[in-house]
Amino acid sequence: MKISGLALKKLIKEQLTDLSSGNEKISCPSATQDIKMNTDNRNAARENHSYGPLNPAKPSIEFWQSIAEKWNATTDEAMSSRCANCVAFDESPRMKDCMPLVDEELDRKFPDDVPGLDKSQHPIQFGYCWMHHFKCLSVRTCDTWAGGGPITDNETSNKWQTKTGVDT
Numbered sequence: 001m002k003i004s005g006l007a008l009k010k011l012i013k014e015q016l017t018d019l020s021s022g023n024e025k026i027s028c029p030s031a032t033q034d035i036k037m038n039t040d041n042r043n044a045a046r047e048n049h050s051y052g053p054l055n056p057a058k059p060s061i062e063f064w065q066s067i068a069e070k071w072n073a074t075t076d077e078a079m080s081s082r083c084a085n086c087v088a089f090d091e092s093p094r095m096k097d098c099m100p101l102v103d104e105e106l107d108r109k110f111p112d113d114v115p116g117l118d119k120s121q122h123p124i125q126f127g128y129c130w131m132h133h134f135k136c137l138s139v140r141t142c143d144t145w146a147g148g149g150p151i152t153d154n155e156t157s158n159k160w161q162t163k164t165g166v167d168t
């Protein structure tokens, strides 16, 4: 395909603008596009890092107590530490574009607050986990949770992708 000088100039200008604004387009992480990879990684997070609870709409007291014990924390502290506020939880616009339709049905599945979490502060949604590489649910957690999240902007999302070396 032949590209005109004018079109080429426009393309270069757009790329430079993206780069200078930190919006350079990098590919979606493979696990957002490959259902089997996502499922395998989620199962590994369940088995090795206690990703859960299975049903966040239920109290799941045993689950939260076991997480609290691992962290030497109270059950309330454990229940307030969710993917939603984990440093590795990516809900940036560009990541949402990588995972279209993924949040459909969540309002129907979780019409009310889940135990221990206020929906008005932490919406129930999927994000991408940069530690374990799968689509994780904001109201769950795992034993590698770390505060400081979520990731809400494309620039930080891109940095995580570069840092983790996934599909770059």
Ligand code: SF4
Residues within 6 Å of the ligand: 045, 051, 082, 083, 086, 087, 088, 089, 128, 129, 130, 131, 132, 136, 140, 141, 142, 143, 144, 145, 146
């Ligand atoms: S590392 Fe963070 S975002 Fe990933 S599953 Fe664990 S709590 Fe959720």
